[in-house]
Amino acid sequence: MIYQDSKILLEVRGLCANVSGTEILKGLDLTVRSGEIHAIMGPNGSGKSTFSKILAGHSAYEVTGGTVMFEGQNLLDLAPEERARAGVFLAFQYPIEIPGVGNSQFLRLTYNTVQTHRGKEELDPLEFDDYVREKMKLLEMSPDFLERSVNEGFSGGEKKRNEILQMAMLDPRLAILDETDSGLDIDALRIVASGVNQLANKDNAIVLVTHYQRLLNYIVPDYVHVMEAGRIIKTGGKELALELESRGYDWVGAENKAAARATA
Amino acid sequence: MSASGTMNAGYLETLLAGQPHLPASPLAWLNALRAEAVDRVGVLTVPTQRDEEWRFTDISQLTKMSFHPVRTTISLQVADIERFYIEEATTRLVFVDGVYAPQLSSGITDNGVAVVNLEAGFAAHAAAIEPYLGRLTEFSDNVFAALNTAFLHDAALIVVPRDTSVAVPVHLLFIATQKDVVSYPRCLLLAGSGSAVTVVEDYVSLQEDAYFTNAVTEIALVDNARVNHIRVQREGAKAFHIANCAVTVARASNYQSVSVAFGARISRYNLNVQLAEEAECAVDGLALIAGRQLADTHTCIDHAMPNAVSRQMHKCIVGGSAHAVFNGKIKVRQGAQRTDSRQSSRNLLLTGKAHVDTKPQLEIFADDVKCTHGATIGQLDNEEVFYLQSRGLSETAARNMLTYAFGAEIIERMPISSLKLQLEQTVLEQTTVQP
Numbered sequence: 130m131i132y133q134d135s136k137i138l139l140e141v142r143g144l145c146a147n148v149s150g151t152e153i154l155k156g157l158d159l160t161v162r163s164g165e166i167h168a169i170m171g172p173n174g175s176g177k178s179t180f181s182k183i184l185a186g187h188s189a190y191e192v193t194g195g196t197v198m199f200e201g202q203n204l205l206d207l208a209p210e211e212r213a214r215a216g217v218f219l220a221f222q223y224p225i226e227i228p229g230v231g232n233s234q235f236l237r238l239t240y241n242t243v244q245t246h247r248g249k250e251e252l253d254p255l256e257f258d259d260y261v262r263e264k265m266k267l268l269e270m271s272p273d274f275l276e277r278s279v280n281e282g283f284s285g286g287e288k289k290r291n292e293i294l295q296m297a298m299l300d301p302r303l304a305i306l307d308e309t310d311s312g313l314d315i316d317a318l319r320i321v322a323s324g325v326n327q328l329a330n331k332d333n334a335i336v337l338v339t340h341y342q343r344l345l346n347y348i349v350p351d352y353v354h355v356m357e358a359g360r361i362i363k364t365g366g367k368e369l370a371l372e373l374e375s376r377g378y379d380w381v382g383a384e385n386k387a388a389a390r391a392t393a
Numbered sequence: 394m395s396a397s398g399t400m401n402a403g404y405l406e407t408l409l410a411g412q413p414h415l416p417a418s419p420l421a422w423l424n425a426l427r428a429e430a431v432d433r434v435g436v437l438t439v440p441t442q443r444d445e446e447w448r449f450t451d452i453s454q455l456t457k458m459s460f461h462p463v464r465t466t467i468s469l470q471v472a473d474i475e476r477f478y479i480e481e482a483t484t485r486l487v488f489v490d491g492v493y494a495p496q497l498s499s500g501i502t503d504n505g506v507a508v509v510n511l512e513a514g515f516a517a518h519a520a521a522i523e524p525y526l527g528r529l530t531e532f533s534d535n536v537f538a539a540l541n542t543a544f545l546h547d548a549a550l551i552v553v554p555r556d557t558s559v560a561v562p563v564h565l566l567f568i569a570t571q572k573d574v575v576s577y578p579r580c581l582l583l584a585g586s587g588s589a590v591t592v593v594e595d596y597v598s599l600q601e602d603a604y605f606t607n608a609v610t611e612i613a614l615v616d617n618a619r620v621n622h623i624r625v626q627r628e629g630a631k632a633f634h635i636a637n638c639a640v641t642v643a644r645a646s647n648y649q650s651v652s653v654a655f656g657a658r659i660s661r662y663n664l665n666v667q668l669a670e671e672a673e674c675a676v677d678g679l680a681l682i683a684g685r686q687l688a689d690t691h692t693c694i695d696h697a698m699p700n701a702v703s704r705q706m707h708k709c710i711v712g713g714s715a716h717a718v719f720n721g722k723i724k725v726r727q728g729a730q731r732t733d734s735r736q737s738s739r740n741l742l743l744t745g746k747a748h749v750d751t752k753p754q755l756e757i758f759a760d761d762v763k764c765t766h767g768a769t770i771g772q773l774d775n776e777e778v779f780y781l782q783s784r785g786l787s788e789t790a791a792r793n794m795l796t797y798a799f800g801a802e803i804i805e806r807m808p809i810s811s812l813k814l815q816l817e818q819t820v821l822e823q824t825t826v827q828p
Contacts, residue, residue, distance in 0.1 A: 185779075185783045186779075186782070186783070187779055188775070188779070189775070208782070208787075208788070209779060209782035209783050210782045210783075210785050210786055210787050210788070210791075212783075213782070213783055213784055213785040214785050218783075219783050221780065221783075224780070225774075225776060225777045225780040225781075227777070227794075227795065227798050228798060228802040229797070229798035229799065229800070229801035229802035229805060230794060230797070230798040230801065235794075238786070238794075239781075239784040239785050239786060242784075242785045242786055242790070243784075243785040246785070278798075278802075295784060299784070299785065
């Protein structure tokens with residue numbers, strides 16, 4: 130929701146980045162204030178996923194220009210774990226399976242690590258168990274998930290729910306959801322979206338990275354951005370997503386080129 | 394004769410030197426078996442890297458050492474060995490330097506079930522033992538199995554009669570206490586038709602000097618039997634450990650084996666499993682080594698008959714300048730149609746000097762079969778490390794967790810919780826790098 134005078138959480142200016150020598154981001158600008166939900170849409174290869182991984186600190190991407198400020202600090206100076214502790218969360222498009230590590234053990238370790246760095250109390254196994262079970266209700270997850278290995282043998286929908294569960298536990302200021310709707314059937318989509326909606330509040334912000342409009346029926350964005358060739362080329366309200374759904378992406382690119390010619 | 398031949402001959406003679414002092418068995422066939430084994434030792438030589446089966450494993454260090462059979466047995470107290478106990482396994486046979494220790498053991502002789510030292514089982518089970526003892530493990534071309542058989546005296550005997558389940562796991566604890574000693578642990582497990590049993594074969598040490606364990610285990614599953622075989626090799630750091638295990642899995646039986654190799658300077662485990670019709674086996678292993686250790690696992694799963702299923706996952710975590718070897722042969726004989734076999738060898742190298750040789754080997758002589766195998770060697774996956782970092786863990790903590798998980802996946806397959814916890818703790822301690 131857009132709040133009057135809410136403070137800026139994330140400010141990206143002129144961000145450029147390479148992966149293995151190929152330029153993927155070419156001057157991306159984005160401002161996210163607390164309380165807001167943003168959707169970044171765009172065709173495959175436009176740089177959406179790259180952008181979300183760069184925000185989380187993936188080492189495969191080399192930032193070649195621009196700045197990323199998060200709550201007044203230079204995010205690019207921080208290691209991935211420092212970003213997580215500072216309140217940046219990335220829900221992965223393809224969450225990793227870790228056979229041999231129990232989900233409950235994993236969730237408790239990450240929760241306590243982040244809590245400690247935020248100067249808060251750790252939870253012992255019993256307290257944690259109560260806490261995590263409460264959060265699992267939000268996502269209609271069976272407690273069986275705690276006994277299994279992290280994501281091992283989980284269906285696509287179960288993995289995504291486990292991602293949002295981690296978001297619920299780590300309580301980020303900025304959550305980036307990378308293609309969270311991919312691979313979800315309609316029921317799982319409804320559950321995941323309802324979980325995200327309950328987690329959204331006036332102090333945090335959510336960036337949804339998605340190819341399709343479908344997710345935005347359930348999580349209604351305040352802003353919709355269209356990415357093409359490593360830049361945000363159009364920003365609008367939630368109705369822009371519907372227009373993209375019916376007209377595709379090509380017209381946005383054409384309009385953008387025409388505008389560029391007009392100014393040139 | 395070549396120089397190495399002379400050395401070998403002398404070496405084997407030294408090893409055999411204590412053999413004439415063995416008391417004769419009341420069973421003529423057992424005395425004949427030992428004599429046959431002594432003869433084979435006379436003919437065979439110690440393998441070198443020129444032998445295909447020993448190509449990756451240099452045991453010349455073993456032959457440079459001089460080991461003698463145990464002369465005096467050390468008397469241990471419960472307090473000395475309690476830390477090796479497995480909570481759930483109240484049935485326990487203890488062997489100290491290969492010698493049965495009755496005062497430390499609590500076997501079973503009840504309703505046809507026997508968990509006893511070999512000679513205590515002769516009266517009731519000699520006829521059942523004879524076809525298997527020294528017969529499942531082919532020693533005619535295996536000098537270590539032949540040596541063990543030449544010294545065959547004390548041995549763990551487990552007999553489970555038909556349709557009987559042994560409720561608690563059986564712990565076979567082999568403890569090394571003396572340096573320069575060679576011991577010959579021996580196990581025989583006979584699982585009757587429709588029976589079920591869980592056995593832990595466990596090798597530990599109370600001292601850190603060099604010694605040599607040369608073990609042989611034979612396991613026979615009659616129709617519809619189910620055996621869980623857990624093997625824990627946690628020998629001393631300077632030990633040499635060579636073991637041969639042969640398993641025959643009769644019709645519709647199920648053999649589940651998890652073996653871990655943590656200890657010994659040089660270790661070699663040969664496991665041969667033969668599957669009859671509709672038999673199933675899962676053969677999983679983990680070698681976790683560092684420093685200058687060498688751990689070699691050679692397995693052969695022999696699909697001798699149709700409709701059998703085999704699953705194998707072998708993992709190695711190699712640190713320091715250690716060297717792991719895995720040779721996994723899957724044999725599908727002519728006529729073994731509808732064989733279903735899956736094998737995977739996964740290896741994690743923690744340092745630039747760590748080394749692994751892995752060799753999956755499929756020999757398929759039937760045409761209607763489903764056989765898959767795969768091998769990976771490498772470092773931790775960067776995407777996995779990043780995932781954990783993105784959840785707030787430091788890179789070191791992330792790497793530690795993934796390394797631990799890599800090993801724990803195998804240990805998780807053991808059906809005994811306290812042992813699982815104990816071994817997972819070992820993996821955690823050995824793989825944890827301090828930041």
